[in-house]
Amino acid sequence: MIRYTLVCDAGHSFESWFPSGSAYDEQTERGLVTCPVCDSAKVSKAPMAPAVARTDRDRRPAAEPSASAGLPAVANPPPTAPVAGPMPMIAEPERRLRALLKAVREHVVSTAEHVGDRFAEEARAIHYGDAEGRPIYGEATPHEARELAEEGIEVMPLPPSPDDRH
Numbered sequence: 558m559i560r561y562t563l564v565c566d567a568g569h570s571f572e573s574w575f576p577s578g579s580a581y582d583e584q585t586e587r588g589l590v591t592c593p594v595c596d597s598a599k600v601s602k603a604p605m606a607p608a609v610a611r612t613d614r615d616r617r618p619a620a621e622p623s624a625s626a627g628l629p630a631v632a633n634p635p636p637t638a639p640v641a642g643p644m645p646m647i648a649e650p651e652r653r654l655r656a657l658l659k660a661v662r663e664h665v666v667s668t669a670e671h672v673g674d675r676f677a678e679e680a681r682a683i684h685y686g687d688a689e690g691r692p693i694y695g696e697a698t699p700h701e702a703r704e705l706a707e708e709g710i711e712v713m714p715l716p717p718s719p720d721d722r723h
């Protein structure tokens with residue numbers, strides 16, 4: 558015996574037992590399988606595997622209206638989320654990123670020479686060997702930064718300090 562969950566053309570879902578899969582095919586073809594709700598013979602297998610050894614875990618209430626009708630709801634409630642909300646999941650990486658950027662900035666500020674708005678000029682001079690090679694930092698306009706990049710001079714924007722308020 559094999560049990561199929563069937564659905565009629567009106568959308569009613571019900572279960573029926575058959576001696577075999579081919580018996581199901583034959584009986585539905587001859588219109589012998591009808592919907593218990595609306596008597597429609599236009600039934601087909603619901604899009605799920607035939608039940609052979611189902612466990613409670615696999616039960617889907619929507620597929621078994623006849624079996625579960627009238628019973629009080631006993632479904633396991635969804636587990637409560639251990640976290641209060643999405644905030645920690647977003648804030649944590651951002652906090653780490655900010656700490657990382659702060660560390661980068663502090664490293665640059667403590668090891669590089671501040672050249673102010675002469676940055677592009679100095680970077681170019683160092684690149685072409687006209688000035689002593691050393692790490693520098695300073696201010697550059699987006700236009701200057703693009704020009705440096707086009708000349709193959711590697712520069713990177715310094716992460717803004719949280720203290721900076723321009």
Ligand SMILES: [Zn+2]
Binds near residue numbers: 568595
């Ligand atoms: Zn029906």
